[in-house]
Amino acid sequence: MNDWTPKPNPSARLERLPLTPEEGFVLSRLDGATAVRHLPALTGLPAERIHAILARLVSQGAVLPGPTAAPAPQPPPTRARADAPPDEPSARHEEPLAPEEDEAPEDATVEIAAGNWRQLFERRLHPLPEDERASRARAAEDPELSAFCFDPVPAVIKSVLENMRVGLGHARLIARHHHSPVGLEALCGRAAFTQDAGVRRWLVRNPQLPSGLFRRLWSGRRLMEQYKVAMDRDVPEGTRRTAREVMRTRFNTAPAEERVELILNTEGRVLASLVGLAVDGKTAALLCGRTFRSPMLIQNIARWSAAPPALIAHLLKQEAVRRQPQLRLLLQRHPNAPADARRGG
Structure with a gap:
């Protein structure tokens, strides 16, 4: 049961189901990628209560029933390994990474619940004095606790974060809907929250x-x-803009394997943001140890002024370049192309 990943039923008419506030709260935290064992940390509810609520949600048709047998494991998304020799299958894949499971967009159920919580805040809680809201938020339970996450006052958000029931779901609401730098600073004071992909996703937006x-x-x-x-x-x-600056700074100090991963998995698109930066010998050697089949990747490297001479020479030997004269011409015009290549040799 703890390994089961509950998924909301997309065909369920939620507005017609007799859900309690607690059941609606748990349902809003199901993203189709989080296993049952992680739900206590996400909701702040004990495991026994989670199991009971899930059983009721399944019986009402709001959640799809769990599998009777464990599904066969699926292979992970292909990642180009920077140190893979060129004859390995993984070395030949130069496609961008598939999205991570924990980067899935918020479920529509969360949107419905968030609308209800915002309504609760605006109608019943917002008219209260600020100090009373801050005091009340420290001991609130859901759905009121989730409603307080919409408060625009940083002091109230700090009280929410002091509440012993606060969990990742509340942190995601604050990251998305709170528009005060002071409140966001308070949220990011909790390391457990900033490690969550959902919190990070909404923070940057x-x-x-x-x-x-x-x-x-x-x-x-x-x-x-x-x-x-x-x-x-x-x-x-x-x-x-800040992310590009941070990426450029880290590119100068990142391990060679990580630089290669970035170049390959973006098919060289990142190179347009790395103008003026060079790579070390190990990075160049790792790139030269691969077989290149993607015209897009080869083209982007050919337009990269800092491409090492050895890499240009390596690309000129690739079958994909031999078959496409326009790629060969681009490489031959590169300032780091071998002299014989520039002469058309």
């Missing part, structure tokens, strides 16, 4: 996220994660 806070939280993260933020159209331009 929040226009009030301070650039200093972004640098503090993302400077040590992998280059691919920084790149995704820099390219995400749902992220405000100011944060995207």
Whole structure:
């Protein structure tokens, strides 16, 4: 039961189901990728209560029944290994990474519940004096606790975070809907929250996220994660700009394997953001140890002024380049191309 990943029933008419506030709260936390064993931390409810609520949600048709047998394990998304020899299958894949499971968008059920909580806050809680809301938030239970996550006053958000029942679901609501840098700073004071992919996803989309806070939280993260933020159209331009600066800084110090992963998994698109940066000998050697089949990747490297001479020479030997004269011409015109190649040799 603990390994079961409950999934909301997409065909269920939730507005017609007699759900209690607690059942609606748990249902809103089901994203189709979180196993039962993680729900106590996500909801703040004991495991026994979670099991009872899930059983009722299944009986009402709000959640799909669990499998009678464990499904066969699926292979993980293909990741190009930086150290794989060129004759291994993984070395031949140069496609972008598939999205991570924990990066799945919020379920529509969460949107419905969030609308209800916002309504509760605006109609019943917001008219209360600020100090009374802050006091009440420290001991509130759901659905009131979730409603307090919509409070625009940082002092109330700090009280929510002091509540012993606060969990990842509340942290995600604050990251998404609270628009005060002071409140976001308070949220990010909890390491357990900032490690959650959902919290990070909504933080970077929040226009009030301070650039200093972004640098503090993302400077040590992998280059691919920084790149995704820099390219995400749902992220405000100011944060995207900061993400590009952070990525450039980290690219200078990241391990060679991580640099290669970034270049290959973006098919070289990242190179446009790395103008003026060079790579070390190990990075060049790892790239030269691979077989290149993607025209897009080869083209982007050919337009990268810092491409090492050895890599240009290696690309000129690839079958994909031999078959496509336009790629060969691009490489031959590169300033680091071998002299005989520039002469058309």
